[in-house]
Amino acid sequence: MKAILIARVSTEEQKEAGNSLPAQVARLEQYCQRRGFEILQICSFDESAYKSKRTEFDKIIDFILEQKEKIVVCCDKVDRLSRNVFDKRISALYEKALSDHIELHFTSEGQIINSKISAVEKFQFGISLGLAKYYSDAIGDNVKRAIEQKLRNGEWISKAPYGYVNKTVNDTSKEIVIDDYAAHIVRKAFELYATGAYSMALLCKKMKDDYGISWTVSFLDKVFKNHFYYGVMVVKEKQYPHKYPPLISQALFEQVQDVKKSYNKKKYKYAGKPYIYRGLIRCAHCGLAITPEKHKGFVYYHCTQYNGKHDAKWLREEEITRQLATVFKRMQMPLEIAEQIKETLEQTHKDKIEFQKQHYDKLIKEHKSLTSMLDNLYMDKLKGRITESEYDRFYQNLRGEVTDIAIRLEQLQEADDNYFITTKHIIDLANRSYDLFVSSEVEEKRVLIKFLLSNLQLKESYVVWEANKPFDVLLENADYTLWRI
Numbered sequence: 001m002k003a004i005l006i007a008r009v010s011t012e013e014q015k016e017a018g019n020s021l022p023a024q025v026a027r028l029e030q031y032c033q034r035r036g037f038e039i040l041q042i043c044s045f046d047e048s049a050y051k052s053k054r055t056e057f058d059k060i061i062d063f064i065l066e067q068k069e070k071i072v073v074c075c076d077k078v079d080r081l082s083r084n085v086f087d088k089r090i091s092a093l094y095e096k097a098l099s100d101h102i103e104l105h106f107t108s109e110g111q112i113i114n115s116k117i118s119a120v121e122k123f124q125f126g127i128s129l130g131l132a133k134y135y136s137d138a139i140g141d142n143v144k145r146a147i148e149q150k151l152r153n154g155e156w157i158s159k160a161p162y163g164y165v166n167k168t169v170n171d172t173s174k175e176i177v178i179d180d181y182a183a184h185i186v187r188k189a190f191e192l193y194a195t196g197a198y199s200m201a202l203l204c205k206k207m208k209d210d211y212g213i214s215w216t217v218s219f220l221d222k223v224f225k226n227h228f229y230y231g232v233m234v235v236k237e238k239q240y241p242h243k244y245p246p247l248i249s250q251a252l253f254e255q256v257q258d259v260k261k262s263y264n265k266k267k268y269k270y271a272g273k274p275y276i277y278r279g280l281i282r283c284a285h286c287g288l289a290i291t292p293e294k295h296k297g298f299v300y301y302h303c304t305q306y307n308g309k310h311d312a313k314w315l316r317e318e319e320i321t322r323q324l325a326t327v328f329k330r331m332q333m334p335l336e337i338a339e340q341i342k343e344t345l346e347q348t349h350k351d352k353i354e355f356q357k358q359h360y361d362k363l364i365k366e367h368k369s370l371t372s373m374l375d376n377l378y379m380d381k382l383k384g385r386i387t388e389s390e391y392d393r394f395y396q397n398l399r400g401e402v403t404d405i406a407i408r409l410e411q412l413q414e415a416d417d418n419y420f421i422t423t424k425h426i427i428d429l430a431n432r433s434y435d436l437f438v439s440s441e442v443e444e445k446r447v448l449i450k451f452l453l454s455n456l457q458l459k460e461s462y463v464v465w466e467a468n469k470p471f472d473v474l475l476e477n478a479d480y481t482l483w484r485i
Helices: 012-019 021-035 055-066 088-098 119-152 180-194 200-211 217-225 250-261 317-330 335-348 350-382 388-439 442-452 471-478
Strands: 002-009 038-046 071-075 102-106 111-113 164-169 173-178 232-235 238-241 281-283 290-295 298-303 453-459 462-467
Touching: 002 021, 002 055, 021 038, 021 071, 038 055, 055 088, 088 102, 088 111, 111 119, 119 388, 119 471, 164 180, 180 200, 180 217, 180 250, 200 217, 217 250, 281 290, 298 317, 317 388, 317 442, 317 462, 350 388, 388 442, 442 453, 462 471
Parallel strands: 002 038, 002 071, 071 102, 281 453
Antiparallel strands: 102 111, 164 173, 232 238, 290 298, 453 462
16 A cells, blocks of 8 residues: 655654654654555644644645555654644544545554444544543643743733833843833822823823823723732732732822723622532523522423423432433443553553653753752852952843752652553543532532533433543443443
């Protein structure tokens, strides 16, 4: 058969780990030579496998689907194709393989997807896609944790707000400093509005007349809402004290908020009752949210039929729980199959573990080097080789690098530990989902439903749903009498 080879990279780390494009192509060519495949085309490109827009990959998919004869698509690993379990391109290739139009060969993992694969192999492929997404998500989580650490250290992570300016210090580090003229304007705006004598529109006009700046009401409102000016950063509704000089006092900030509130009506928040399925289920007929109501001690769920009567059924909460419990019951698999899958997946992902070890060792070496430099710097200070100010400047730079590496080491170790337990966690969660569901409180039940299922709808007297990946593969295999087919 003829073969199309696909090689992809997206980060420098992959290149360092032996996953460069030439390295992947060489392994794929050797694989085809051993199997006797004729190479039809080699496709190598640098593109993220996680984003929805993938121009180069789309061209390759089109080329594959245009072939009239059965071909082999060779890729180093599953994650070279995609790190997104919802990628429709992968579904298209998967369906083509099951219908015997193509074969998918993942050479380094020893996986072959064709029309003859067993239910276990289908499940392993689904888990591989899920783990590829997890690995990418874990990197994103590490970035988020690094940002979180910067915020805890009082460092702003974005462009400085009006009144401050981003400035490069000592040709290396970046800092936020006060812009004296802009800071004066900010203070004046707060002070004037706090008197209650100005509307926002009138204050914008005064700022234009006095300082020649053209502020809109929306920009002025943004300034007044910014806690940064009295020493607090707000990121995703969470507050962090920052290390930069404040422009105003918190008392002045609160005074401005009180004046603003006097111009607005107060908003009231609805306090919902703890119904299990509130907001989780929609009507399959009209798409409206299913509403819970309590009658004679029982909770019923029904469509409001605001968009027109359609003989909507009322379903008791206990019946919905019973129906969903049967879904979680079906997710359980034979223990011997679970152990086999765990063992297989650990073998096929050893290369990722090795890469993490190499990166960890590299960071340890850099950490030791920087620590040694700090020691030498201190000795230079004691012996008078450098001045006090020079010592402080070099120390801050080196100390910052040591802290960053320490954070990255902690994150890498955490990602490494998480990686080892992910496969086991997925399988164990599936096997325990029924017991967890029937024994949990309201909030725990809601979390479990959202994690395993999606698109819940009430259709007549039945709840229909879609299973999230990779649990959908598990439920598909539950319909077979035997796991091995």
